[in-house]
Amino acid sequence: MDERIKRLRSLGTGQYKPRTTPDTREIVKFLEGIxxxxxxxxxxxxxxxxxxxxxxxxxxxxxxxxxxxLNEAKTANAENLDGVDVDNLKSGMYYEPExxxxxxxxxxxxxxxxxxxxxxWGKVPYGLLKLKILVAEGNAYKMTKEEQVALGQKTGICxxxxxxxxxxxxxxxxVGPICKKKLExxxxxx
Numbered sequence: 001m002d003e004r005i006k007r008l009r010s011l012g013t014g015q016y017k018p019r020t021t022p023d024t025r026e027i028v029k030f031l032e033g034i035x036x037x038x039x040x041x042x043x044x045x046x047x048x049x050x051x052x053x054x055x056x057x058x059x060x061x062x063x064x065x066x067x068x069x070l071n072e073a074k075t076a077n078a079e080n081l082d083g084v085d086v087d088n089l090k091s092g093m094y095y096e097p098e099x100x101x102x103x104x105x106x107x108x109x110x111x112x113x114x115x116x117x118x119x120x121w122g123k124v125p126y127g128l129l130k131l132k133i134l135v136a137e138g139n140a141y142k143m144t145k146e147e148q149v150a151l152g153q154k155t156g157i158c159x160x161x162x163x164x165x166x167x168x169x170x171x172x173x174x175v176g177p178i179c180k181k182k183l184e185x186x187x188x189x190x
Contacts, residue, residue: 024047024058027062028043028044028053028061030068031064032044034064034068039060043060063129069133070129070132070136077136077138086132089105089131089142091105093159093160094135096139098139100117101113101115102115103131103140109128110127111123111127113127114162118157120162148160148174149174149183152175154174158176160175160179161176161178163176
């Protein structure tokens with residue numbers, strides 16, 4: 001038993017229950033809809049018995065939900081994927097036009113994103129799974145080098161590293177001098 005729970009019970013409260021959020025209830029509802037999955041069934045049973053799920057259980061269930069959504073998106077849009085292997089997205093820049101968000105896959109597994117006019121990259125929990133879903137749904141696509149440069153020219157921000165372009169030449173080229181060399185050499189991991 002968790003030491004924190006033991007301590008609270010020893011204080012005589014006896015009323016301690018981990019907090020159940022709307023997200024927890026939504027996840028349990030999703031898990032109830034999964035057929036023939038013993039892990040999902042065990043999580044639902046635990047929730048019904050105890051009234052809560054641990055943080056590790058919630059994380060596993062969230063990942064399961066994203067993977068399920070990805071499979072649904074791939075199935076629904078299989079004819080529109082034009083040969084894109086959603087399961088093996090390559091490193092590089094992807095663009096989500098609706099939210100004007102740039103996604104960056106680097107090291108073939110890590111994923112970060114930023115809004116096109118922002119200087120700040122942020123890591124995204126389950127980012128690669130989320131991007132795969134967007135690509136499978138047709139809501140994001142891999143940017144060409146030309147598109148990356150054009151976006152940098154439009155915003156005045158280097159699309160690759162997210163730094164503000166200050167030099168006139170860099171602004172005209174849409175990319176800073178260091179990233180330009182990387183782009184010319186075909187390097188897409190930034």
